[in-house]
Amino acid sequence: MSHDILTSTFAGAIRSGTPLLFATLGEILAERSGILNLGVEGMMLIGAFTGFAVSYTTSNLWLAVVAAMGAAAILASLHAFVSITLKVNQVVSGLALVFLGAGLSGFWGQRFVGIQSVSFVNVKIPLLAEIPFVGNILFNRDPLVYVGYVLAPFIWWYLYKTKYGMNLRAVGEAPGAADARGINVSLTRYIYTIMGGALAGLGGAYLSLAYTSMWVENMTAGRGWIAVVLVIFAIWDPLLAMLGAYLFGGISVLQFGLQVTQTPIPPNIMKMFPYLFTVLVMLFTSSEKMKKRFGAPSALGVPYSREEKT
Amino acid sequence: MSENVLELSNIVKRFPGILANDHVNLTLKKGEVHALLGENGAGKSTLMNIIYGIYKADEGEIYVNGQRANITSPHKAIEYGIGMIQQHFSLVPSFSVAENVALGLKEFHLFPRIDVIKKRLRELSKKFGLDVKPESRIWQLSAGEQQRVEILKLLYMNSQIMILDEPTAILTPQEAEGLFKTIKEMVKYGASVIFISHKLKEVLEISDRITVMRHGKVVDTLLREEADEKILARKMVGRDVVLRVEKSPPKTGDLKLSVKNLYSRSDKGPFAINGLSLEVRKGEILGIAGVAGNGQRELAESIYGLRDYTGEIEIDGTMLKPLDVHSRINHGVAYVPQDRKGVALCGNLPLYYNLFLKIFTSKQGDFNPYLFNPISLKKPAEALVKEYDVATSSLDLSVKYLSGGNMQKIVLARELTLNPELIIAVHPTRGLDVGAMESVYKILIKARENGAAVLLIAGDLEEIFTLSDRVAVLYEGRIVGYSEPDEEHLEEIGLMMAGIKKERVG
Numbered sequence: 147m148s149h150d151i152l153t154s155t156f157a158g159a160i161r162s163g164t165p166l167l168f169a170t171l172g173e174i175l176a177e178r179s180g181i182l183n184l185g186v187e188g189m190m191l192i193g194a195f196t197g198f199a200v201s202y203t204t205s206n207l208w209l210a211v212v213a214a215m216g217a218a219a220i221l222a223s224l225h226a227f228v229s230i231t232l233k234v235n236q237v238v239s240g241l242a243l244v245f246l247g248a249g250l251s252g253f254w255g256q257r258f259v260g261i262q263s264v265s266f267v268n269v270k271i272p273l274l275a276e277i278p279f280v281g282n283i284l285f286n287r288d289p290l291v292y293v294g295y296v297l298a299p300f301i302w303w304y305l306y307k308t309k310y311g312m313n314l315r316a317v318g319e320a321p322g323a324a325d326a327r328g329i330n331v332s333l334t335r336y337i338y339t340i341m342g343g344a345l346a347g348l349g350g351a352y353l354s355l356a357y358t359s360m361w362v363e364n365m366t367a368g369r370g371w372i373a374v375v376l377v378i379f380a381i382w383d384p385l386l387a388m389l390g391a392y393l394f395g396g397i398s399v400l401q402f403g404l405q406v407t408q409t410p411i412p413p414n415i416m417k418m419f420p421y422l423f424t425v426l427v428m429l430f431t432s433s434e435k436m437k438k439r440f441g442a443p444s445a446l447g448v449p450y451s452r453e454e455k456t
Numbered sequence: 457m458s459e460n461v462l463e464l465s466n467i468v469k470r471f472p473g474i475l476a477n478d479h480v481n482l483t484l485k486k487g488e489v490h491a492l493l494g495e496n497g498a499g500k501s502t503l504m505n506i507i508y509g510i511y512k513a514d515e516g517e518i519y520v521n522g523q524r525a526n527i528t529s530p531h532k533a534i535e536y537g538i539g540m541i542q543q544h545f546s547l548v549p550s551f552s553v554a555e556n557v558a559l560g561l562k563e564f565h566l567f568p569r570i571d572v573i574k575k576r577l578r579e580l581s582k583k584f585g586l587d588v589k590p591e592s593r594i595w596q597l598s599a600g601e602q603q604r605v606e607i608l609k610l611l612y613m614n615s616q617i618m619i620l621d622e623p624t625a626i627l628t629p630q631e632a633e634g635l636f637k638t639i640k641e642m643v644k645y646g647a648s649v650i651f652i653s654h655k656l657k658e659v660l661e662i663s664d665r666i667t668v669m670r671h672g673k674v675v676d677t678l679l680r681e682e683a684d685e686k687i688l689a690r691k692m693v694g695r696d697v698v699l700r701v702e703k704s705p706p707k708t709g710d711l712k713l714s715v716k717n718l719y720s721r722s723d724k725g726p727f728a729i730n731g732l733s734l735e736v737r738k739g740e741i742l743g744i745a746g747v748a749g750n751g752q753r754e755l756a757e758s759i760y761g762l763r764d765y766t767g768e769i770e771i772d773g774t775m776l777k778p779l780d781v782h783s784r785i786n787h788g789v790a791y792v793p794q795d796r797k798g799v800a801l802c803g804n805l806p807l808y809y810n811l812f813l814k815i816f817t818s819k820q821g822d823f824n825p826y827l828f829n830p831i832s833l834k835k836p837a838e839a840l841v842k843e844y845d846v847a848t849s850s851l852d853l854s855v856k857y858l859s860g861g862n863m864q865k866i867v868l869a870r871e872l873t874l875n876p877e878l879i880i881a882v883h884p885t886r887g888l889d890v891g892a893m894e895s896v897y898k899i900l901i902k903a904r905e906n907g908a909a910v911l912l913i914a915g916d917l918e919e920i921f922t923l924s925d926r927v928a929v930l931y932e933g934r935i936v937g938y939s940e941p942d943e944e945h946l947e948e949i950g951l952m953m954a955g956i957k958k959e960r961v962g
């Protein structure tokens with residue numbers, strides 16, 4: 147009995163952590179380049195809606211995924227244009243994206259409400275799935291979960307081991323220095339802001355194509371905000387983001403578990419845990435020394451223009 | 457007749473309200489060191505930034521090796537073989553030395569081979585005598601070490617045209633000597649160098665030709681043989697400059713500042729001040745000599761209350777608490793910090809705000825904190841700008857747009873007009889042209905004559921000799937001895953700075 151609850155909690159953690167993971171990885175890319183995009187919630191919604199609409203009309207799930215990423219990327223490119231080219235306040239522009247995404251998806255999505263479509267099914271990975279206990283939890287999942295397993299370490303590797311990752315980090319830390327070394331700051335920021343949007347869209351698509359097989363208005367239910375918080379929790383590190391996403395996913399699953407078993411922790415309190423954890427992480431990393439090593443990219447949220455001095 | 461590797465023709469650059477470069481012509485010959493001199497705000501950095509593609513010229517042409525070059529970005533400049541060390545460093549603080557060098561290099565496709573870079577860096581360090589560990593993070597390095605990283609970046613890229621914008625401003629005399637050796641080496645290997653400095657001695661030592669700028673125009677280009685300090689100073693400021701200031705014997709009064717058994721840590725963790733004691737009386741200037749990195753910054757910050765410490769700091773016999781800047785301001789303490797951009801100024805605030813940041817918290821000045829009328833500051837601001845001869849197009853200009861030297865003048869103007877009783881000055885003339893330097897000297901001497909106590913921390917021994925009544929030598933966070941401020945004791949002081957001679961109480 148308790149074994150079952152444990153297994154289903156862990157499996158649920160992975161499933162509900164996956165959309166968080168995609169969105170968080172995307173936001174890490176954008177923020178590493180110095181662009182704060184608070185519109186994750188909006189981009190996820192657009193992704194969720196577009197994914198569902200395409201899968202419903204074409205029954206092609208992978209096409210739906212690509213479309214979802216593209217739609218969210220378009221939204222992100224708006225933010226990129228406004229904050230990189232026009233150098234407008236990034237917080238305001240990001241918030242506008244949230245409303246834009248919610249509004250558009252709600253409006254276009256009306257006629258899709260209450261319909262079922264196809265969804266990703268679990269694929270057992272031979273051998274790995276046979277490992278006792280963990281095998282079934284980790285390796286009997288839908289393909290997008292596996293994408294998440296690969297993507298986080300890949301982005302980590304890209305950030306820390308490749309030249310392009312190094313350029314990206316430099317642009318977010320010291321755009322002036324990067325520029326003086328011949329790196330195109332604006333282009334870099336455009337690329338990663340848009341890529342970040344695409345990943346948020348993937349996170350949204352997971353909700354309507356794998357987590358469920360429906361479109362519900364505002365179905366992200368605050369996950370975009372959790373992703374923004376997760377970036378800080380993970381101190382802008384893709385591998386820690388993986389840990390954090392599954393942890394936060396687990397907490398949200400536990401909410402239901404505890405309700406079922408009537409444990410006296412109110413779900414509203416449980417919902418606060420991710421934020422509480424994050425505040426704790428921020429406390430640990432708040433000293434000057436820690437900040438230099440683990441803090442936010444120094445130029446986060448600061449527009450760059452060559453002739454302006456900072 | 458050697459060829460011109462770089463030629464600037466009729467360069468014009470306008471900023472709102474100011475003509476920063478006014479039809480400038482300049483040539484750089486292969487293998488020469490060409491010094492650029494000029495007052496603060498003369499337009500030197502602007503011109504260099506145009507060559508490096510950071511600023512875009514409004515008019516004029518640039519030729520590299522005789523070919524018209526269209527330099528629209530640093531990226532392009534690098535392709536033309538141009539490298540630049542900017543007046544304020546451009547390094548990524550969280551990166552290691554090797555990563556900073558690797559950044560933007562074309563030779564790597566996907567993976568920056570940090571091990572390859574480290575190896576080459578060690579070779580270069582040896583060849584040019586630039587000692588710095590490739591693994592260190594930039595934020596852990598001293599200013600002198602960061603400077604070396606900037607030079608290593610240029611050397612690594614094998615730039616043929618090197619622009620050094622005030623590379624020696626923050627270096628100790630020894631470090632500057634090291635840099636000159638490096639420059640001579642680089643020239644031997646075929647590089648050509650444009651070198652900006654306010655130190656006339658250096659300019660005469662290192663350069664082959666010297667160009668003097670004033671108000672955005674080139675005044676003259678001379679061969680080194682034709683120039684001496686006097687001629688250069690006159691061309692720069694348009695009048696004779698006397699850097700030897702007249703100074704009456706000190707009328708020392710009561711004890712103003714007393715520091716006993718002070719211990720304070722550096723940002724990196726270990727103690728930078730180790731049981732230091734010193735006293736400054738009213739009406740005297742105590743010069744602190746020492747090689748950079750021996751606790752200068754920590755000493756100044758502890759006394760001003762910006763850094764935590766243990767030990768006793770008394771002003772006018774009142775014991776002060778650590779980290780209490782407010783009470784220091786009320787005791788009439790003025791502070792000219794070493795880091796003007798980071799600590800002393802709010803870059804985005806207009807110039808006239810920056811001039812009065814301090815009256816907001818001090819009891820000086822008739823200033824009502826609840827009915828603040830910024831416009832009322834403009835008049836006194838105008839007077840200060842005039843008095844300190846700040847080159848600016850308007851009082852409303854954000855202070856970050858000022859030239860380096862003019863920023864320093866703003867700090868000095870703010871700190872010194874409140875009739876301070878104790879002045880802590882750290883490198884007060886860093887980055888100032890000779891004319892401005894002269895006026896700072898006069899201001900400090902005048903403050904002393906009015907009974908102020910001055911603690912002068914400077915890297916330049918000549919400056920310390922000119923101003924001080926006594927010299928204390930700082931070594932590894934302690935005062936290792938005192939001396940008279942004159943050239944005769946140079947050797948003695950030099951030895952103490954190297955930590956060789958042990959305590960002699962004076």
Ligand SMILES: Nc1ncnc2c1ncn2[C@@H]1O[C@H](COP(=O)(O)OP(=O)(O)OP(=O)(O)O)[C@@H](O)[C@H]1O
Pocket residue numbers: 453454455471472474476494495496497498499500501502503543847848849857858859860861862887
């Ligand atoms: N980005 C900018 N916007 C507006 N004004 C500027 C800008 N950059 C420089 N200026 C102005 O142009 C003039 C020339 O500045 P520049 O930095 O070239 O002087 P400099 O000769 O290097 O002086 P210093 O010796 O003090 O460094 C100054 O009056 C400065 O205020």
Ligand SMILES: [Mg+2]
Pocket residue numbers: 500501502543621859860
């Ligand atoms: Mg300059």
